[in-house]
Amino acid sequence: MPANDLDLLIAAAHAAGQVATSFVGGELDVRHKDDGAGPVTAADLAANAVLEQTLRGARPGYGWLSEESPDDPARLNTEHVFIVDPLDGTRSFISGENTWAHSIALAENGRIVAAAIYLPMLNRLYTAAEGSGAHLNGTPIQASDASNPDTAxxxxxxxxxxxxxxxxxxxxxxxxxxxxxxxxxxxxxxxxxxxxxxxxxxxxxxxxxxxxxxxxxxxxxxxxxxxxxxxxxxxxxxxxxxxxxxxxxxxxxxxxx
Missing domain, CATH: 3.40.190.80 (D-Maltodextrin-Binding Protein; domain 2)
Structure with missing residues (x-):
């Protein structure tokens, strides 16, 4: 089992990336959700399955909130909750673009304490743990110091x-x-x-x-x-x-x- 929650999120992100990229160029079985909520593909569902298996398998007491899972109100009674978009940018994925991502977060009492965003087609892994800074592929990153809306x-x-x-x-x-x-x-x-x-x-x-x-x-x-x-x-x-x-x-x- 990973030593900490961020390590777990990173392992889950890589697992999801391996699954999702296996669908690139293949049959996607595109369907459209009710109420105009957008498309979903076989890749979304497969990534969701591996994320849930990896994350909840390691932390069975944590709650679960995912775009591609039925909502379970039990999450509201847990201190820790995984908040997951198995494939953010599904329309881009369908059209063959490479800027889709796996977005994985851990909330503790309403605030996010660990996070990973992985773009497997670009080999970009953004990570953060509360109080430990943000990183891209292990290298620290820093937001800009811009201040003027008219040149931003x-x-x-x-x-x-x-x-x-x-x-x-x-x-x-x-x-x-x-x-x-x-x-x-x-x-x-x-x-x-x-x-x-x-x-x-x-x-x-x-x-x-x-x-x-x-x-x-x-x-x-x-x-x-x-x-x-x-x-x-x-x-x-x-x-x-x-x-x-x-x-x-x-x-x-x-x-x-």
Whole structure:
């Protein structure tokens, strides 16, 4: 058994990556979830199975919250909960792109204490443990020190720049996009971008791991109003995400207000 929870998450991420990449170029059995919740493939389900087997097999007393598992309310009564997106960026996976990820987090009493995001096609493993910094493939990473919204490099979907969201004025920023929310958060943690935001309700499994990695890299992550991100909620969604270097986060939040 791995010596600590982060080691366990890393082992599980590699196991999921091995399973998911075996589906690349093959039959994906694409199906569409109810209520417009998006596609799911055989790779999503296979990765979910190996993650649950690896994680819960090692920590049977921990709760479980995954995009591809029926929700078990018993998780609400456990101190520790795994929060997992077995394959974040399923549409990218289906289209043959390589920026999909396995996003794996451990929550303790509502806060994330260990996290791993693995992009097997890019050989990029982002990790963090509470109080121990953030790393990419074992090398420490640090968020940028940007402070000006009008020159910031930002990851966001185009609708997030609609003037209705910005009473203080839409910033004249440099916008890029990645389908995976987990990867967006990781890229900000790495300092390749200065901020990311989404104003839509965000599923916990999309943002849990990236939130800790980004915070351990020195950035700030809140909901879209500046409120704290708390995890393992009865309805596992947060009120959007605003993540950025500290001074930039404050400046963006001022524009949003």
């Amino acid at each position: 490099r930002v990851l966001a979907a185009r609708p997030a720049l609609d003037p209705q969201h910005w009473p203080g004025g839409v910033p004249d920023l440099r916008r890029s996009h990645r389908p995976s929310l987990a990867y967006r958060l990781s890229l900000v943690a790495e300092g390749r971008y200065d901020a990311m935001f989404t104003f839509r309700p965000s599923w916990e499994w999309d943002i849990a791991a990236g939130t800790l990695i980004l915070q351990e890299a020195g950035a700030v992550a809140t909901d879209k109003t500046g409120g704290p991100l708390i995890f393992n909620n009865p309805h596992p969604q947060c009120n959007g995400v605003l993540a950025a270097a500290p001074a930039l986060h404050a400046a963006l939040l001022q524009r949003l207000r």
